[in-house]
Amino acid sequence: MGRTKHGNRDVHFYNIRGTDKMVHAGDCVLMRAAESNTPPYVARLVKMEADGSNNLIVRVRWYYRPEESVGGRLEFHGANELFLSDHYDTQSAHTIEAKCTVHTFEDYTKLEDATAEDYYCRFQYRASSGLVLQNTVALYCKCEMPYNPDALMIQCEECEDWFHPGCINRTIEQVKQLDRFVCSEHRQKKPLDTAVANREARPKRQKNKASKAHAKFLVESHDQFLQSKLEAGSYSKLYSYKHIVNGFALHTTPSQAEKFKGTHGVRLVEKDKGAKLMTTYTPDFLGLEAVWSQQGGERNAGDGIVIGFVDSGINPIHPSFAYDPLNPWSSNGTRFTGSCDGGPLFPMSSCNGKIISARFFASGARAAATLNPAVDIIHVASTAAGNHGVPVVVDGFFYGRASGMAPRARIAMYKAIYPTVGTLADVLAAIDQALLDGVDVLSLSIGPDGPPDDRVTFLSAFDIFMLSARKAGVFVAQAVGNQGPTPYSVVSYSPWSFGVAASNTDRSYPGTLILGNGQKISGIGLSGASIGYDLLQYRLVLAKDAVRANGAFPMTPRYTEECQSLEALDPIVVLGSVVICTFSSGFYNGTSNLTAVIATARALGFMGFVLVANPSYGDFIAEPIPFSVPGIMIPKASDAQIISQYYEQQTTRDGQGKAIRYNGRASISEGRNASYTERAPVVSRFSSRGPDYTDQKRSPADVLKPDILAPGHQIWAAWSPMSDNFALISGTSMATPHIAGIAALIKQNHPSWTPSMIASAMSTTATKHDNRGDPIMAEGFAANTVYPAAPFGFGSGLVEPARAMDPGLVFAAGYEDYLTFLCSLPDTDPEKVRIATGGTCPGSFSNPSDLNQPSLTITALSGARVTRRIVKNVASKPETYVCAVVPPKGVTVSVDPPWFNVAPEATQVLEIRLAVTQSLDDFAFGEIVMTGSLNHIVRMPLSILPVSV
Structure with missing residues (x-):
């Protein structure tokens, strides 16, 4: 026994009075309450000492029952649930009544027969503030309330999900009498099946048996094909792509890969390329309070929406991703089926309801022989969907409170970028899984190193995967790159992905x-x-x-x-x-x-x-x-x-x-106090510039890139647990999750809108002016210099979320329209499109610029041309619009009809006539502005290169 203080001795064990039970420091015990009608308290023994008179004293850390906390007992709290508090105390050892066990939540749910001395803990409790902190939460049932292990639940045999009786409109007695149960989603596919009422095991969401069987068949066919074409040991299959496309990623030599070209059954062979990564104040800067109020405040903004991130990972213990048990999520309108991959830095408990899925893809990185999985990395999820009001404290200084754009949206993380390497093989596998899981929005703060070597940019594997996302109804936000201000430097090419450029805000730290x-x-x-x-x-x-x-x-x-x-x-x-x-x-x-x-x-x-x-x-x-x-x-x-x-x-x-x-x-002087006087937005120097292009030669394309501008310069973002919780970061990788979060808000408010409608809403309502009322400026090559910006720097302009929620008109395009666009490109033909997409050309536009986008880009206008746009009224009332034109230099532009009245959900065809009056050596810019009688203003940027009269 060692001395702890004068007269006191450490005690290593204690026999509970009146029993033969022995307890040690670290054990959990029941301690007698002062009131006889109060159940015993539960505590963990921290230390035991005997004073000079041999009185035994124990130092304890108390567990609180839910009803003893500020929030009280809630529906999902089990009878034997406890909160581990930060309340320490000193008691006489004689108040110990019995020994008990406090299990982890996961271990408790696996107990065959829980006794009165078996408790469980999944939350921590701050007794001083009343704050309940998430530790582990298992989400069950479509209502997504944290699982109460005492409650009866019933399992659907088809999807293997669990349901509360009340959530399927049945009583407990009715459920007990069921022999079979299939949820409503699968009822039409299969007659009633086996019912199981259980509190064991975590549910696993899976696709139906037919799709699983088909996926298995594809994997086996890939393996057989490879075995028939290549010698054993000469290759390593990295992935089978079996959801979006039928294909695989392979690690082998160039000569081996050449064997596939021209082989029957092989449509496309593409060399893997590198992939690389391309906020306390931005919600205020973008006016998101007005948007959140439409969803009932920040506590509901984004609820029911899942944002998928293909990125470099996530810090699961960061407060931006904590679960708030006092504000559970509503029923999720999506059928999200993702799961969690556990690991040393990501325990299974990290999927807590805020983070609902986490997967990692590293086969390509391992094949590159440079993977370093132990290094912790940054992430962007907090910018799009981080919790509201998280304190930003760095080196002991409080910089404010951070919030994501859609603070109640859920996060599905697909890690495919590593500290020393990123490969498109891993990225494509991640996108493949995200679409299978059912994300609503996909945030890609990544992009290829450059255009494909031997084909049109729009037909690269990366862009075809994003086209499949658009076909599946998933909105894709993609960083345009960080190679600015060089022209032709964007790496977001296709009209079906929403390319995001970066700007500053008016905040600085002088x-x-x-x-x-x-x-x-x-x-x-x-x-x-x-x-x-x-x-x-x-x-x-x-x-x-x-x-x-x-x-x-x-x-x-x-x-x-x-x-x-x-x-x-x-x-x-x-x-x-x-x-x-x-x-x-x-x-x-x-x-x-x-x-x-x-x-x-x-x-x-x-x-x-x-x-x-x-x-x-x-x-x-x-x-x-x-x-x-x-x-x-x-x-x-x-x-x-x-x-x-x-x-x-x-x-x-x-x-x-x-x-x-x-x-x-x-x-x-003090340099940590923010000032809000800077000119903003200004297109950031690093933000990649258009025009868009179709090939390695940088041949310009009839597509406007970037699409939109968002804050991406000096953004406070959640950071690694190995250093500070927040860091000030710049890049289009930070601008992109702003747009992904805003898209989630629009999707929540307009669940029937397609990705193209969401993109149109943000584009046509964006502003081309800064906070001083002047045209947006852009940073140049020289430090501390700015010049007038153009659509090839900011797209349609700076996103304005409040206006995007109610755009008046939208330009919609579907999957068939994109196929028609591909078939209209000068360097493609129907066979190339079929090989890349598996689809046939529905028709052909006269020019690629005929695609129904909320912009018009023509790379070589000769003489005169007529193109067409179709707008749809998404407002609740009829509205009359008047069209006005700001023509680009060297071009006349007219719109027919010059004014129109359009009913709700009705469409209007617009013919746009252009004629060259002066040939130029570079693009000229203008816009068409449609002003509505109900105060909607719809802007459509024009980017025209007039080459001959």
Whole structure:
């Protein structure tokens, strides 16, 4: 026995008074309540001690019964359910009445005969706040209430789902008398079948037996085909694609793959390509409060909708994905059938109702021999469907509260991108599974490295899979890429995927460097201020002047001026100083980074650091990231010269130019408080630009890309549990889930709308103007420069969710229309389309631009042309529209009829006549605007290249 404090001794066991039962620290026990009519309390023994008088004292952690919590007992709480609380206490050991067992929820449901001493726990409880935290929740039944293991349930033999008696309009007694049960969904397919009432096992949703048998047949046929064509050991089959297309992914040599070309039964052989990854404030910036109110507030926004993410994974323990047992989901209108793949970083319990499916696909990555599955990665699901009001706290500073666009939507995650590699083979397998599972919206923050090598972009395997998604009624949001501002850099090609570009918001995080002469230099840096910055200033030291005097360390400029190595700097000189580091060659070639600057500052005790532009290289692009020490980035070379001039005036040097006295002073202001004064939106520099193209030669296509603009620059997003819970991220990969979440809201409000109608609603209601009322601008190649943007940068404009909920008119297109579009392309023919899609050409447009899109792009207009659009009134009342035209330069445009009245659910055909008046070397832009008598405004962008009169 060891001493714990004066007079006390640790006790390792205790015999419960009046019994032969023995308990130890870690056991769960029943403890006598003070009131005789109160059942005993349940506690976990944390520690046992005996004082100097041999009185036995136990330290316990209490379990709460549901009725003892703030929320009280709810319908799904079982009789023996407990919450593990954060309430610790000290009691006399003599109040222990008996030993008991508190099981995990999963283990409890497997017990054959639960006794009165068997309890279970699936929630944690914060006694101080009354907050119930999810641990493990099993969702059963179509009502999707958390499973009450005491309740009788009945199983459908066909789909293997479980149902409460009340959810199938039967009493418990009626269910007990059933010999067979098939749910209503499958009743027409098969007569009544076996009924099972059980509380064991988790349900598994499966497709019917016929589809499973067909899938099995396809897998076997793939295996037989490969065995007949290739030698054993010369290949490895990665996937059988058996839902969207009949095909497989193979790891083999190019010469082996060549054997398939021209083989009977093989339509298409395509080389695998790389695939790569292309918010506290954005709900306010986009005006989502008005949209949420239409669904009853943020507690219902997106309810019943499943968003699928093919991405790099998810952090299941993040609060953005926590389950709220006090706000259970309504019955899901979809027939989602996904399941969970457990793993070391993703226990099965992570599928908690908010996350309803998680699968991973890594065969392609393994074949590339670079898979590193242990590395945790970022995700985008919180932006589309993260919980509402999650605190964003980084390095102890509160930045606000985060919310997804559709905070009540459910998440299905399909991991196909890994830290060191991503392959289209894995991505296609993920999409194949997502469509089989039944997602409503698919968010693809990924894309191919580039166009296919030997065919039209629209006929690549990736684009054909997305066409199948559109055919299945799934809305697909896809990142356009991060290769901007170069023209022809988009990697979202097809009209059936909704290409998303990225912009900023009006939020920024300004900081200030205050020099000793009173000058204030604006900069960027998410850090706290130097101590007493408004009253105290500190010695200002240039890193190059603080080199170790003994010269033992190689005095290379990269180490010294860029603050990359603490061994290079004299700790006596830099201690307590504001140190000037230079953004120089190392940062441009990738050998230097901010992490090393921060590490050096912390280790050597800088009061703060200033990272300034090197005038020889010009301005640099500064993105705010949290600094754990006071710091600021000064990206403009002109500001860096002001700082340098002040520093040299205040620094005394010897005859050899060595600094011997530092008289300059500086301090750094608070840089974590947001300002909302920036011009926005501005198309982000990295966001890929159109025009769209059809092949490796970048031949322009009659399709507008990007389709839409959304916030994707400096977005707070849920991050890895290995570091901070949130990070500030930029990329079209962050813009895309904004659109996916907004699509979920539209789908919730208009469940019968097709993907093309949802896309049209967002396109025709988008704005082309910024928060100052001026046309949207775009960042250029040079840092800190902007120029007027065009549809090839922002598509139809910045998404406006509130207007998209009620667009007035929509342009609808179906699967047959897309096949007709493919058959109208100059470099395709019906046979190529049949080989790629399995479909036949329903007809042919005069031109691909005849596809019924909410935009009109013509890549080579000669003379005159007439094209047609069909609009549908989705409003509840008849409305009269007047058409107006802003013609592109060099083109006349007219619309017939110039005005029209259209009834609800009725359509109107519009003939658009174009004629070249002047040939140009580049595209010109305009728009058709339809203004309705009920205040609907429908905009249709025009992108025309007039080549001859």
